[in-house]
Amino acid sequence: xxxxxxxxxxxxxxxxxxxxxxxxxxxxxxxxxxxxxxxxxxxxxxxxxxxxxxxxxxxxxxxxxxxxxxxxxxxxxxxxxxxxxxxxxxxxxxxxxxx
Numbered sequence: 001x002x003x004x005x006x007x008x009x010x011x012x013x014x015x016x017x018x019x020x021x022x023x024x025x026x027x028x029x030x031x032x033x034x035x036x037x038x039x040x041x042x043x044x045x046x047x048x049x050x051x052x053x054x055x056x057x058x059x060x061x062x063x064x065x066x067x068x069x070x071x072x073x074x075x076x077x078x079x080x081x082x083x084x085x086x087x088x089x090x091x092x093x094x095x096x097x098x099x
Contacts, residue, residue, distance in 0.1 A: 003099050007033060009091030016052075018069045020091045023062075030063040036099040042067050045097050046090070049074075067094075 003022070006029045010021040022037055024030050043054040052070030059066060069090070 001099060002095065003037065003097045004095035006099070007095070009095055011088045011091035013073055013088070016071050016073050018050075018072045018090050020067045020069070020094055021059075021064050022067070022094070023064045027063040030060075033065060033099070034058060037065060037097070039067070041097070042069070042094065045094065046072065 006026070007022050007024045010023070012019045020042075022033060024033055037056075039054045039056045042056070043050060046054070046069060050069045050072045052072065054070075055068045057066040057068070072090070
């Protein structure tokens with residue numbers, strides 16, 4: 001199944017860093033998300049655009065995962081020539097990942 005079937009995402013960006021939070025609709029799916037949505041898988045998923053480190057933070061108290069993707073936005077929104085280089089689009093892209 002796709003990640004979007006069991007979770008939603010919140011995203012942000014600052015400079016070249018994108019921040020993606022993955023939150024399950026049902027907190028009972030949190031442990032499975034921790035197992036399936038790893039730093040390695042997210043780095044591989046975004047390998048064409050993420051040229052830095054992917055760090056995962058586990059927010060057990062609110063049943064959420066937060067990923068910080070360094071060197072991902074081509075210098076940042078105001079420096080990139082790409083039409084839509086906002087980190088907000090990456091959350092929707094991540095939700096298409098198979099889990």
